Amino acid sequence: METTRTTLVVGGTSGIGLAAARQRAARGDTVHVASRDPAKVTDSALVAHRLDGNDPTAVAALAASLAPIDALVVTLSGSDGVGPLADLDLAVLRRAFEAKFWPTLTVLQAALPHLAEQASITLVGAISAHAAMPGTAGIGALNAAVESLVRPLAVELAPRRVNAVSPGLVDTPWWDALPDQARTDYFAAAAAGLPVRHVSSADEVAGAVVLAATNTSMTGTIIEVDGGARFVQL
Numbered sequence: 001m002e003t004t005r006t007t008l009v010v011g012g013t014s015g016i017g018l019a020a021a022r023q024r025a026a027r028g029d030t031v032h033v034a035s036r037d038p039a040k041v042t043d044s045a046l047v048a049h050r051l052d053g054n055d056p057t058a059v060a061a062l063a064a065s066l067a068p069i070d071a072l073v074v075t076l077s078g079s080d081g082v083g084p085l086a087d088l089d090l091a092v093l094r095r096a097f098e099a100k101f102w103p104t105l106t107v108l109q110a111a112l113p114h115l116a117e118q119a120s121i122t123l124v125g126a127i128s129a130h131a132a133m134p135g136t137a138g139i140g141a142l143n144a145a146v147e148s149l150v151r152p153l154a155v156e157l158a159p160r161r162v163n164a165v166s167p168g169l170v171d172t173p174w175w176d177a178l179p180d181q182a183r184t185d186y187f188a189a190a191a192a193g194l195p196v197r198h199v200s201s202a203d204e205v206a207g208a209v210v211l212a213a214t215n216t217s218m219t220g221t222i223i224e225v226d227g228g229a230r231f232v233q234l
C-alpha cells in the first residue's frame with residue numbers, strides 16, 4: 001500500500017534525484033526538490049527550493065515548511081575521491097566526505113523532527129562500497145559510510161523506514177567533469193563489460209529509489225542497482 005504524499009528530494013535537481021522526483025510527481029505526490037542551484041529545474045510538476053545540505057538551519061526551515069514529510073530522499077553528492085591510493089590526494093577525499101557524507105547526515109538530522117510518523121528515508125550510496133574496483137577505495141569508504149547508516153537507523157527511527165539504493169555506473173551529470181569523448185568512450189567500454197551490457201539510466205536507478213520510498217514493508221535494505229558491476233572489473 002502506498003502512503004507517500006509529500007516527498008522532499010534533497011539533490012533532486014539533477015540525475016537520479018530528479019528522475020525519482022518526476023516518477024513520484026507522475027504518481028500524484030506533491031514533490032519538492034532542493035539543491036544549491038534549483039534554477040536548472042523547469043518542471044511545472046515539481047517545486048524547486050534553494051538549499052545547501054550542509055546548512056542545518058536552512059534544512060530545518062525548509063522541512064518545517066513542508067511538514068509532515070512522507071518521503072525524504074537524499075541524492076546529493078560531489079564527484080571527487082576516485083583514484084589509486086598511492087596517488088590519492090587525501091585533502092580531495094576529505095572534501096568528498098564533506099560533499100556527501102556530512103550533508104547527508106545533516107539533512108537527516110535537521111529534517112527528522114518534520115517527518116511523518118510513518119515516513120520513509122531513502123539514501124543513495126554506490127556500488128563501490130561493495131565491489132573491489134581498483135581506484136575506488138576512498139570513494140568506496142565514503143559510500144560505505146553512507147550505507148552503514150541504514151541498518152541502525154531503520155531500528156532507531158522506527159516506525160519510520162530507512163533504506164538506500166546502491167547504484168553502479170549511471171548516465172547523469174555526475175560525469176560532466178569528463179570531456180564528452182572520454183565519457184562516451186568510457187561508457188561504451190563499461191557497457192561492453194557489464195553483465196547487463198548497458199550503463200544504467202537515471203530512471204532505472206530512480207525506480208529503485210521509488211520502490212524503497214513507497215514499499216511499506218521495506219526497511220534497513222540496501223538495493224543494488226548496478227547492472228552487475230560488482231561482479232566484474234570495469
Ligand SMILES: NC(=O)c1ccc[n+]([C@@H]2O[C@H](COP(=O)([O-])OP(=O)(O)OC[C@H]3O[C@@H](n4cnc5c(N)ncnc54)[C@H](OP(=O)(O)O)[C@@H]3O)[C@@H](O)[C@H]2O)c1
Pocket residue numbers: 010011012013014015016017034035036037038051052053054075076077078099100103124125126127166167168169170171172173174175
Ligand atoms: N552517476 C553515477 O554514476 C553514480 C554512481 C554511483 C552512485 N551515485 C550517487 O548517486 C547520487 C546521485 O548522483 P547523480 O548521478 O544523480 O548526480 P548529479 O546528477 O550530479 O546530482 C547531484 C545533485 O546533488 C545536488 N547537490 C550537491 N551538493 C549539494 C548540497 N550540498 N546541497 C544540496 N544539493 C546538493 C546537486 O545540485 P547543486 O549542484 O545545484 O547543489 C545535484 O542536484 C549521489 O549520491 C552519487 O554519489 C552516482
